[in-house]
Amino acid sequence: MLTIKDLLAQKSKKLITIQPDASIFDAAQVLVANSIGALPVVENEKLVGIISERDILRLCVRRLDYMKEASVKEIMTTELIIGLPSDDIEYVEGIITTNKIRHIPVIENDKLIGIVSIGDVVKSQLQEAHYENHYLKDYIMGKYPA
Numbered sequence: 001m002l003t004i005k006d007l008l009a010q011k012s013k014k015l016i017t018i019q020p021d022a023s024i025f026d027a028a029q030v031l032v033a034n035s036i037g038a039l040p041v042v043e044n045e046k047l048v049g050i051i052s053e054r055d056i057l058r059l060c061v062r063r064l065d066y067m068k069e070a071s072v073k074e075i076m077t078t079e080l081i082i083g084l085p086s087d088d089i090e091y092v093e094g095i096i097t098t099n100k101i102r103h104i105p106v107i108e109n110d111k112l113i114g115i116v117s118i119g120d121v122v123k124s125q126l127q128e129a130h131y132e133n134h135y136l137k138d139y140i141m142g143k144y145p146a
Contacts, residue, residue, distance in 0.1 A: 005085035008114040017042040020073035038103035041076045047112045049076035082107045093121050
């Protein structure tokens, strides 16, 4: 069974985060510059929240003029759903779907070690299905000794 740890091993080791006192505008710039959809909010090396494109869009609709003044901590999500390296991908998919979220910070020994998106989960499941399909076709065609 594929786990979050396996999935993180396939991703870039670069973990992009933001401080809670950064402006919303700064957060938006980091998201765009890195083509990502969410930023873990870290203070003193501890995960304190997450801010997503969706959070920023909601603020834009309500108060576009306030975006350059507001700080990340004002709109970040603080009641986090986290993943552990040992969580299997099917479980993570269920958590993401049930809670209607797109990103799960991954914690090990109280430290943020990565973030997993719904795109990462879908990509890994498609790869696994592709390999299994290939193996079964080869088996049916007799490419493996019985």
